[in-house]
Amino acid sequence: MMKRKPLAGMLLAALALGLLPFVVGAGMGNAWVRVLDFALLYIMLALGLNIVVGFAGLLDLGYIAFYAIGAYLYALLASPHFGLHWPPWAILPLGAAVAGLFGVLLGAPTLRLRGDYLAIVTLGFGEIIRIFLNNLNSPINITNGPQGIARIDPLSIAGVSLARPLEMFGIAVPGIYLTYYLFVALALVIIFITLRLEDSRIGRAWVAIREDEIAAKACGINTRNVKLLAFAMGASFGGVAGGLFGGVAGGLFAGFQEFVSPESFSLMESVMVLCMVVIGGMGHIPGVILGGLLLAVLPEALRHGAGPVQQMLFGRVLLDPESLRILAFGLALILVMIYRPAGLWPSPTRRREFEKGEQT
Amino acid sequence: MDTLLQQLINGLTLGSIYALVALGYTMVYGILGLINFAHGEVVMVGALTALAAIKPLAAAGVPGPLAVLLGCLLAMLVCLTLGLTIERVAYRPLRRAPRLAPLITAIGVSMVLQQLAMLAWGRNYHPFPQLLPATPREIAGAQITDLQILIIVVATAIMAGLLLLVNHSRLGRAMRATAENPQIAALMGVDANRIIALTFAIGSALAAVAGVMVAANYGIAHYNMGFILGLKAFTAAVLGGIGNLAGAMLGGILLGVIEALGAGYIGDLTGGFLGSDYQDVFAFFVLIGVLVFRPSGLMGEKLAERA
Numbered sequence: 001m002m003k004r005k006p007l008a009g010m011l012l013a014a015l016a017l018g019l020l021p022f023v024v025g026a027g028m029g030n031a032w033v034r035v036l037d038f039a040l041l042y043i044m045l046a047l048g049l050n051i052v053v054g055f056a057g058l059l060d061l062g063y064i065a066f067y068a069i070g071a072y073l074y075a076l077l078a079s080p081h082f083g084l085h086w087p088p089w090a091i092l093p094l095g096a097a098v099a100g101l102f103g104v105l106l107g108a109p110t111l112r113l114r115g116d117y118l119a120i121v122t123l124g125f126g127e128i129i130r131i132f133l134n135n136l137n138s139p140i141n142i143t144n145g146p147q148g149i150a151r152i153d154p155l156s157i158a159g160v161s162l163a164r165p166l167e168m169f170g171i172a173v174p175g176i177y178l179t180y181y182l183f184v185a186l187a188l189v190i191i192f193i194t195l196r197l198e199d200s201r202i203g204r205a206w207v208a209i210r211e212d213e214i215a216a217k218a219c220g221i222n223t224r225n226v227k228l229l230a231f232a233m234g235a236s237f238g239g240v241a242g243g244l245f246g247g248v249a250g251g252l253f254a255g256f257q258e259f260v261s262p263e264s265f266s267l268m269e270s271v272m273v274l275c276m277v278v279i280g281g282m283g284h285i286p287g288v289i290l291g292g293l294l295l296a297v298l299p300e301a302l303r304h305g306a307g308p309v310q311q312m313l314f315g316r317v318l319l320d321p322e323s324l325r326i327l328a329f330g331l332a333l334i335l336v337m338i339y340r341p342a343g344l345w346p347s348p349t350r351r352r353e354f355e356k357g358e359q360t
Numbered sequence: 361m362d363t364l365l366q367q368l369i370n371g372l373t374l375g376s377i378y379a380l381v382a383l384g385y386t387m388v389y390g391i392l393g394l395i396n397f398a399h400g401e402v403v404m405v406g407a408l409t410a411l412a413a414i415k416p417l418a419a420a421g422v423p424g425p426l427a428v429l430l431g432c433l434l435a436m437l438v439c440l441t442l443g444l445t446i447e448r449v450a451y452r453p454l455r456r457a458p459r460l461a462p463l464i465t466a467i468g469v470s471m472v473l474q475q476l477a478m479l480a481w482g483r484n485y486h487p488f489p490q491l492l493p494a495t496p497r498e499i500a501g502a503q504i505t506d507l508q509i510l511i512i513v514v515a516t517a518i519m520a521g522l523l524l525l526v527n528h529s530r531l532g533r534a535m536r537a538t539a540e541n542p543q544i545a546a547l548m549g550v551d552a553n554r555i556i557a558l559t560f561a562i563g564s565a566l567a568a569v570a571g572v573m574v575a576a577n578y579g580i581a582h583y584n585m586g587f588i589l590g591l592k593a594f595t596a597a598v599l600g601g602i603g604n605l606a607g608a609m610l611g612g613i614l615l616g617v618i619e620a621l622g623a624g625y626i627g628d629l630t631g632g633f634l635g636s637d638y639q640d641v642f643a644f645f646v647l648i649g650v651l652v653f654r655p656s657g658l659m660g661e662k663l664a665e666r667a
Contacts, residue, residue, distance in 0.1 A: 059460055061467070109652040116395045117651060119463055120594055124644040127588070131641060267587070271467060278464055319479065327475040333468030337461050338453050 017184055021177045032300075033176045037248070039296035040183035041241055046276040046292040047190050047285065048237025053274065054283030055203060056230035057210030058111070059119040061270055062126025066235040068133065068265035069102055070095035070242020075149040075249070075260040076142075088155050092243045099239025100232040107231035112224055126270055133262040148261025155247030157182065163250070179248065186244070190237060194285055197233075206230050207283070268326060275329045279336050281343030290345050299325045365502035367624040368617060373508045373577060375616020376515035380570035381593030382600070382608040383522065384563030390603035391539045391559050392455075397466030398446055400590020401473035402439050402564050406571030407581040408481050410435035411488060424491030428572070435568040442473075443564025444557055452553070470587070477583040485582045488575045511573045518569065519609050522562070526605060535559060539603070588640060592619075595647040601657025610658060618642055 021033045045067060052060045073095045077086040110121045137145030154163035154175075162179050165172040197203045205226045208216035217223050249260050257264075272295065280291020303321040310319065319327065336343065381403055388396045410431035417427040450465040492510065496503035526532035537545035538555045546552050574589060575581040592615065600611025623639040650657060 053460075057458075057460060059463055109648055113651060113655055116459070116463065117598070117655075120395065120591070120598075121647060121651065124591060124595075124647060127591070128641055128644050131638065135638065271471065274464070274467070282460075319475075323475050323478060326471050330468040330471030330475065334450055334465045334472070337457070337465045337468070338450075341454075341457060341461055 018181075021180045025174075025177070030174065030176060033174075033180060035297060035300045037176060037179050037183055039293050040180070040187050041244060041248075042273065042276060042296040043289050043292035044183075044187050044190050044241040044244075045238060045273050046280070046288050047187075047194050048234045048241065049273050050234075050277050050283065050285070050288045051194065051197070051206070051237070052230055052234035053277050054288065055198065055206040055210065056227055057206075058227060058230065059116075060122045060231070060234065061119050061267070061274065062106075062122035062124070062129070063234070063238055063273055064265045064267075064270040065122075065126040065129040066099040066103065066238030067242035067245065067269070068129055068262075069099045070239035070244075071246040071249070071260045071264070072133065072143065072149070072242075073098055073239075074243040074246025075152050078153040078246075078250070079149055080151055081144060081149050085153055088157075088243070088247055091246075092240055095239040095243035096236035097239075099242070100236035103232040103235025104228055107228050111227045111231065123267065123270075126265075126267055130262050130265055133265070143262075146262060148259040148263075150259035152246060152250035152258075152260065154250035155179065155182065155244070162247075183244065186240070190240075191285065191289070198285065202226065202229065210283075272329065275333060279332055279344060281346040284343065284345060284347035287343050287345035287347070291343070294344075295329070298328075302328070362501040363624055364621075365500060367620040369499075369502055369504050369508060371617035371620030372613065373511050373616070374620060375596075375613035376512050377570050377573045377577065377612075378589075378593050378596045378616050379519065379609045379612025380515055380566050380573070381589060382596040382612045383519070383605065384567050385594050385597040386600070386602055386605060386608040387535075387559050387563045389597070390605075391535065391556055392451070394451065394462050395466065395594065396446075396451075396560075396563075397463065397590070398450075398469040398473060399563070399567060400586035400588075400593070401470050401477070402442055402446075402567040402586070403571040403574065403589055403593075404581075404583065404586030405442060405473065405477060406435040406439045406564075406568030407575040407585065408477060408486070408571075408583070409438045410568070410572045411486055411575060411581050412481075414489065414491070418489055418491060424489075428491055428576070432569060432572050435572060436565040439564040439568035439571075440561045443560040443567075447557055447560040452556075474583060474586070481583055483583065485580050488579050488581055490579070492576075507576055511577060514569070515573070518566065522566075523605060525562075531555075531558070592640075592643040595643045595650075598657055599646060599650050601659040604657070604659050607657055607659035614658075615643060615646060618646060 021036065024036060025033045045063070048066075049060065049063045052058050052063070070092075074088075074091050076082055077084050077091050077094075078088070079085075106122065106125050107118075110118050133143045134146055136143040143149070154161050156162060160166065162175050162182065165174045166178055205216065205221045208219065208221060209223055209227060213223055245264075246260050249258060276291040276295045277288055278291075279295065280289070281287025299321065302324055306319070306321050306324050340346075381399065384399050384402070385396060388394060388399070410428075413434045414427045414431035417430060418424065422430070446469055450469045451462050454462045454465060492506050494505060494507075496505045526535060534545065534550045534555050535558075537548065537550055538552050542552045545555075571581075574585065593612065596611040596615040597608045598611070599615055600607025600609065602608075619639060619642050622642040626638060
């Protein structure tokens with residue numbers, strides 16, 4: 001499926017990615033570089049969820065729970081809360097493993113049933129994790145309850161903290177730019193993995209299950225294990241992204257929350273990641289990346305633009321940006337499903353399937 | 361012993377409400393094989409609509425029970441319309457789409473309804489006026505309020521009525537036929553679209569009643585109340601065997617009782633380690649337990665094979 005791109009094109013893309021934060025930072029202010037950082041984080045999350053929802057066709061509505069697990073693991077292992085200060089390179093893989101394990105634990109009892117049940121059970125699971133995070137502060141204080149965990153160590157690479165600017169060739173590169181480069185690198189790794197997965201035996205097995213589980217079984221696919229693998233893999237990507245979020249909450253961004261608390265992991269966040277996958281194009285990696293980028297950047301634009309526009313139209317602000325965001329995403333989900341069910345940028349095969357489906 | 365009886369009474373009240381909501385899930389599932397995710401939000405709209413009508417009525421001097429009745433009727437009307445609209449806009453265009461599609465639109469509908477409700481009623485918790493005498497009656501050391509009695513009686517009456525409707529009327533027969541096989545039902549002259557719309561309408565009207573009951577029972581209504589209630593009612597429907605009416609009723613009442621007993625005893629059982637904060641967790645463990653050990657539910661047909 002992937003065509004071999006000329007080297008020049010790759011270099012140009014790399015240059016563009018490298019210069020992007022400087023251009024954005026100079027043109028629109030450093031706040032937008034932070035938005036870019038979060039867009040990358042969301043892209044990683046969306047790519048993880050895409051394995052579950054897009055490839056294997058399993059609707060996971062509690063995906064943010066795995067993100068929460070990763071974030072809390074980072075917060076617990078690298079903060080004064082327990083007096084532990086593990087390095088990020090040790091925590092991130094551990095986060096992936098623990099989240100994956102939770103994925104298996106949750107998936108094992110439910111994956112042999114129909115997809116609808118999985119949706120509800122994962123939804124419940126997401127809420128349960130949040131309830132536990134909220135309440136596990138007594139009698140033994142593990143999660144510090146609703147206040148969350150503060151004073152987390154910032155992300156660092158080889159001892160160089162990303163919280164401080166780095167002097168390089170006479171230019172001070174700010175921490176958010178460094179974070180951007182780290183996130184771009186990790187996002188590229190995740191994109192590479194998912195692209196290779198898609199074309200692998202496992203990826204084909206996932207798609208076969210999505211299309212027709214009984215036929216897939218008849219072709220000799222161990223559907224239970226393969227579905228479980230999809231679930232665990234998606235979960236572990238979520239765990240890594242969560243760990244990064246934990247590191248970011250360690251005071252990387254001035255003005256951004258400097259703690260990890262349960263309220264960051266509400267159902268709405270799960271739905272937001274789902275929106276990215278669905279609106280972008282389920283099962284199509286470029287589409288999902290587009291979806292992640294759009295849905296991470298648009299709310300920021302709404303935050304700046306929606307207030308004045310409403311003031312002008314109605315004379316007062318009826319909807320705060322947060323509700324407007326939820327309302328817009330809800331409508332987008334309905335409209336996309338009805339009018340463009342394969343997403344904004346669907347894969348060619350997927351689009352054909354949907355068109356065929358409409359004729360029958 | 362007193363706690364046991366008291367929690368049983370509370371559980372029965374809560375359970376009757378869950379059962380009414382669960383019926384909405386199970387009816388739609390039975391006929392379309394679809395989980396109507398937005399059902400919990402319909403309950404919420406019902407509660408808030410009724411409240412909006414009851415407040416001015418009570419203030420104008422209309423006697424309490426009459427005000428509640430009128431508010432309830434209005435809520436039923438609004439929810440019925442809402443249910444029909446949801447079916448028409450979000451589900452009917454997708455009836456032949458892949459399974460995932462209607463599930464995703466349902467989430468969208470649920471988000472939109474929640475935000476619209478927030479726009480209409482604000483973020484505040486609305487107190488539900490005390491219109492029935494609050495003095496509890498004593499039964500064998502436990503207390504039961506008039507409201508609780510009323511909830512249990514009304515819910516039972518509605519459920520009995522629904523069973524009669526589905527099992528012994530022409531419309532009910534058409535509904536069962538459509539659930540069994542829509543194409544063949546259509547060949548027998550059943551207008552499937554009409555039946556499906558009616559199913560949504562009935563389920564939504566029940567949800568409205570349940571919404572009023574929840575608000576009255578907890579004394580509070582809120583734009584965010586639908587979600588967790590919907591999740592629990594769905595659990596109740598699965599517990600009873602989704603698609604099965606009697607099952608939904610049984611499941612609802614069982615879940616209510618399990619939850620009340622669990623919340624009452626969890627502190628003692630775990631030596632104070634887990635408190636009643638975890639009340640919402642029980643429904644989920646019940647759901648997992650049912651799915652692992654008896655996926656077809658207590659009274660359901662075998663579902664796993666229909667995959």
